Amino acid sequence: MLYFSKLRILFITFFTVLLILIASSNIFKFDDSFFDKKINLGLDLQGGSYLLLEIDNEPVIEQKLQNLTTTIRNYFKEKNIKINNIQIESQNIFFNVADKDKQSVIDVFQDENSDLNPYYPRFKSHQLKIEDTGLNLKVNFSRQGLITLKTSSQDQAIEIVRRRVDEVGTNEPNILKRGNNRILVELPGLDDPMRIKALLGKTANLTFRFVTNDENDRFGIENLKFENGLEEARVSKRIIISGENLLDAQPKMDAQTNQTIVSFTLDRVGAKRFGKATSTGIGKQLAIVLDGKIISAPVVQDTIASGSGQISGGFTFQSATDLALLLRSGALPAPLEIIEERTVGPDLGQDSINAGMIALAIGFLLVIIFMFVKYKIFGVITNVTLIINLFILLGILTLFEATLTLPGIAGIILTVGMAVDANVLIFERIKEELKDEKNNILAFDGGYTKSRTAILDANITTLLAAVILFFMGSGPVKGFAVTLGVGIFTTLFSVYFIARLFTSIYVSRNKDKEKLI
C-alpha cells in the first residue's frame, strides 16, 4: 500500500496541480479564451429572484371543448346524424344521438384514422375518450390528450415568458420547464421582482371589438368593465383584430394631447381587417380590450388604412412601456400564477458569502489545530491534504460550473470536518498495528489495508444520503448535496493518493524510528 510508481506520482501531481489551477481561476482572472469556467453563485448568495409559475390550463381546456362542440355538431351533420342536447359540464362534453346512430358515432371517435379525434400512435391513445353513460354519450380528453395539450401550452407559455423577461433586460435569466404545467424563472441580481411579477401575471390577450347595443349580434355580446372598474360597456364578441395581428408596439408621447400612448403597427391581414372595419364603422365606438377589461373605447373618426394606430387610456410612461412590451411579446396561452417566490437582496447575499467564508476559515482553523495537536507530523500531513482537498473540491465544482449556495458552503465546511475521518481511521489502525508489528513499513501497510472496508462503507453511506438529497431537494439544498457528494470523492482521492504519498515518503525516510505515529 505504500509503494508508488514514478508514473503514478506524476499523474497524481499533474491532476492535483491542474485542479488547484482551475480552482484558483475563480480568484485570479485568466484569459477568458483560455479558461472561462467559474463556480456560479446561487441566488441566495448573489441575490436575485426565484419564481415558480404554474399554468392554469382550465381556460384552455374549456375553450378547446367549446370549439369541439361546434366541430362535433358540424361533423355529424354532414353524416346526417343529429346531435342533441350538447353541453359541457366539468370538462366533459355530453350529447344525445338516436339509438341507431350511437355505435357509428362511437366508431368515429375510436377509428385510428379519425379526422375528428387525432390518434397518437406513439402513445397508442386517442386525443379524446368517448363513453356511453346510458343516458347520453360522454366525450373528454384522454390522459395522453391532456398531457399533449398541457405540454403544448407550456411550450407556448415558456416562449412568451422568455420574451417578456428578455425585454425587461435582466442579466442571464434562467427559464426552465418544470413538470408539464410549470415554469421556473431564475433572475440573478434582480433586487425587486415586482415589475417582472406584474408582467408575468398578465395574459395580455388584446382584442379590438365594437361597442354595440344590437341584441341580435350574430356573434353574441357581453358586458365588459373598464380598466377603472367603474363603467361598463356592451361589446360584441366579434373580434376585429387581436394581439396576434400586431407587428410592433411602442410607448409614445402624443404631441397634440400631451398624453402617453401606445402606438402599434399591424401585419398585412390585420391592417386590411382594421381598414375595412374602420371604414364601415365610422361613428361607432371601438373597444380595446385587454384581458377582459376595456382599456379605452374611442369613437372611429376616419378609415384607418395605414395599418398603424394608437391606444390611449390615461397611461403613465411606465404603464405604457409595460403595455407595449406585453403586446410585443405576445399573449400567454393561459394565465400564469406565481406559486412560489424567493427573493434575496444583493446585500444579504454578500453578508451570507462573508459569513460562510468566516465560518469556513474558522472551522478549518479549528480542525487544523486539533489535528496538529493530536497527531503532530501526521497531523501536518492531514492538514496539508485537507487544504489540497479543499482546492480539488473547488476545482471540480468549477469544472462542472456547479452552483454554490449557502447550504453548499455549509457542505464544504462539513466536508472539512468529516474528511479527517478517513485519515483518522487509518492512523488509529496503524497505531494498533504498531503494537504487535515492529516493522514500520509493514505496520503502515497493514493499517491502510485493514481500514479500507470501514472507510469505504462509511463514505458510501454518506454518499447515498447526498444522492437522495440531490434528487429530492430543491434550490439551495441541492447545492448542499452537490458539495457534500463531490466532497466525498475528493476526500477519498486526497486520502488515498495525496496523504498516502506524503505518508509513504515520510515513513520510508524514517523506517527505523520507533513510535513513528
Next chain:
Amino acid sequence: MISFNKYYNHFNLLSSVLIVVSLLLLIFKGLNFGIDFKGGTLIELRSTDTKINVSSLRDKFNQMDLGDVSVKKFGNDTDFLVKFENKDNKKNIIEEIKKNLDNSFGNNYDFRRVENVGPKVSAELLKSGVIAISLSLALMLIYIWIRFEWQFSLGAILALFHDVIVTLGVFSLFSLEINLSIIAAVLTIVGYSMNDTVVIFDRVRENLRKYSDIKIFELTNISINETLSRTIITSATTLLALLAIYLFGGEILKGFSLAMILGVVFGTYSSIYIANTVLVRLRVSQKTVLREDDLK
C-alpha cells in the same frame, strides 16, 4: 479499557424514554413547520430607524389583515423576520405591505429577503421531504443488509430511527422551525450516524472472526474501545466544523447547524449504545452471523 457494556441496560432504558417522549411530543405538540412546508410569506427586513421595532412592526402587520403574523428579531437589533399565513394567497401582497410600511416608516427600511410559498408547493415540498427521509432510511437498510447480516441491519436502523426521532423531538420541544434545510440536516445525520455505526460494526465483525470464545457482550465492548479514539476525533472535528457554522455562518444556517450538532451527538451515542446492544440482545455469535465463506 472503558466498560461501556456495564451501562447497556441503563442507556437502553434512557433511549427508550427519549424515543417515547419524542414521539409523544411529535404527536401532541407537533413540529413548528416553516413556510416551506406550511405555506405563507416570509420577509426579512432591515431597518435604519430605531422607531422600527418588534412591537411597532407587529402593530403595523396586524392592521393589514394577513392572518397569523409573527414578528421576531433576526440576529442583530436592526434585522427582523416577519412571517404570516397569507391565507387567501393574495397576489400583490408584498407591494401592498411596502406601501403600508412606507406610510408609517418612510424609507428607513429594506426588504432583504422575501419568500412566498403557495399551499400547493408547500404540500409538495413536505411530501418530497418525507419521501427523501424514508427513502434514505430504506437505502441505508438495504446497503447495510448487503454488507452485513440482518442483525447488524436491525441495529443500525434502530440507531438511525433513534437519532432522527430524538433530533426531531428536540426541535418539537423547543418549537424550532422545520424548513428545507432541516430536511437536508436530517438526511446528513442519517448518513453520519450510519457512518459511525458502520465503523464499529466493521470492527465487531472482524473481532467475531478473530475470537470464537468471547461472548458478544464483551466483544462489542472491545470493538467500541478499539475504535473509540477514532469516534472521538471524528466527532470532535465534525462538531468543530459545525460549531463554526453555528456561530459564524449567519442566521440562515443556525437551524441547520443546530440540527446537525444534535444529530452528531445522538449519532455517536447511538452507535455505541443502541446499535451494539441490538447485537447483544440478538445473541449474535460467530455461528449465527458469519457465513461459511467468511470463515474460510
